[in-house]
Amino acid sequence: MQSIVSDSYSVHFDKMAFEVLNSHLASHNYSTIFVLVDENTHELCLPQFMSEIAGEYTFEIIEIESGEINKTIETCVGVWEALSELGADRKSLMINLGGGVLTDLGGFVASTFKRGIHFINVPTTLLSMVDASVGGKTGVDLGPLKNQIGVINQPEMVLIVSEFLETLNERQITSGFAEMLKHGLIGDSDYWESLKEVRSINELKNHIFPSVEFKNKVVLQxxxxxxxxxxxxxxxxxxxxxxxxxxxxxxxxxxxxxxxxxxxxxxxxxxxxxxxxxxxxxxxxxxxxxxxxxxxxxxxxxxxxxxxxxxxxxxxxxxxxxxxxxxxxxxxxxxxxxxxxxxxxxxxxxxxx
Known part of the structure; x- marks a missing residue:
């Protein structure tokens, strides 16, 4: 599958995603690579992700608790402190492996730590693939108020690996489907009609690319x-x-x-x-x-x-x-x-x- 090119980065899919990642790591002399996970992606996604890495690098894993309730400045402080304690510098890389909460928060942490370090987003939920993967919005909630604190800052790349959808329950899949339906409502009536006919997760995978492509076109404007x-x-x-x-x-x-x-x-x-x-x-x-x-x-x-x-x-x-x-x-x-x-x-x- 071809990549989707945004203004300063690209979105890569499946096998191509790991090929581009390995090429990027080989060409950048990162001091340390930090992988931000939650308890779910630590168990269900990290082993597969790490098995695709070619080359010897210094990795550190930082885990946060999952859920919107943990998308707070307090969680950011914990990650900033972990980065400092583990010796992160301005030549470090952060890879955010998780859903929209984690990529939003991880992108914000990376964008502000030492005034900004490189980060890569690897969305693992359908919602984060079709929504948080494009646009550079990062941030956290202020109490119960959504996304009140944050910056717009672009990652080095976004890697969409559809296999990670197999780790999700039906409720999580359906949650992400809402954003895809929205893309049809606001921009493409034919896409809306085609989504209404989706009957399985395998059919749904075929619609991820057009959703990401649609959002990217809007953001580029x-x-x-x-x-x-x-x-x-x-x-x-x-x-x-x-x-x-x-x-x-x-x-x-x-x-x-x-x-x-x-x-x-x-x-x-x-x-x-x-x-x-x-x-x-x-x-x-x-x-x-x-x-x-x-x-x-x-x-x-x-x-x-x-x-x-x-x-x-x-x-x-x-x-x-x-x-x-x-x-x-x-x-x-x-x-x-x-x-x-x-x-x-x-x-x-x-x-x-």
Whole structure:
């Protein structure tokens, strides 16, 4: 499979990924190579990854705890301290082997340690392959508030090894599928229709490349998210608030990112129907498709009020306005739409009806 070229790095796939990695390591005189893992990728992915390394290098393994709840500045401090204790210098390399939480955090740690060391991302979940793999966004959460602290900084390369998907459970796969469906909704109605026909993980693997390619094309047009790149946030304004609320509420089961964003795409689909011209037929298509893959969540009036309160922290806000990405139709998105707050509860009512 061919590689996808971004502005300053490339995304390489499967066998080609390890060939490029080994060539890169051979041509760079790294003092130490650090591999950041969590307890899952340490056990399930690291042995296979290390078996593909050709050559003798000094490796150090740093393990963090998995999960969004650990995507914090405190975890970063622990990794920074480990790097210092293990003698990392500005000629060190960090390889982030894990899902989106780990690659986001690891990229941020590498970008700030000694004002920046090289890093390579090896996403191991479907979500991180099709979303976090492209764009250079790094960072951590501030309490329950998603991705409030971070920088945009590009890796040396991204390596996508589809075999790592075999280590995931069905819920993790389905979470990543939400971001792929989003790519169809905001940019390619034919892709949306083709994804609706996916029946197995092997079929899904064939769609990873077009999802990465689509996101890369968007990012290349707008690396720092001033304009067109904002379309990638469809479903994420309400979705992130929902994810944050379930993360901080001990009485609620934590939602995976894709599960929360799926709800966001239905509710923001309703807003699109009311504001930007999405047809009722396409709105129903969006709702029916997502509810086929994601179980419906019940929201009380209290839940909705608390979720809407979190909207004021959204990163896309400016000048006191909450900015949404909405759909004109499936395959075409519109950025920077402000919404009358009285529609928010109607959107949740539509989701639950």
């Amino acid at each position: 707008d690396p720092t998210e001033q304009n067109i790149r904002k379309i990638l946030n469809y479903g994420h304004t309400l979705g992130h608030a929902i994810e944050s609320y379930f993360l901080e509420n001990v009485n609620k089961e934590t939602l995976l990112h894709g599960e929360a964003i799926a709800i966001g795409m239905i509710t923001e689909g309703y807003l699109s129907y009311r504001i930007t011209g999405l047809s009722h037929e396409q709105l129903e298509d969006i709702k029916t498709t997502f509810l086929k893959y994601y179980k419906k969540i019940e929201f009380t009036e209290k839940d909705i009020t608390a979720i809407l309160e979190l909207l004021k922290y959204d990163k896309k806000n400016s000048h006191g306005n909450i900015n949404f990405v909405l759909l004109n139709r499936i395959g075409k998105a519109q950025i920077d739409v402000t919404i009358s707050p009285d529609l928010f509860k109607q959107a949740f009512a539509y989701y639950m009806e």
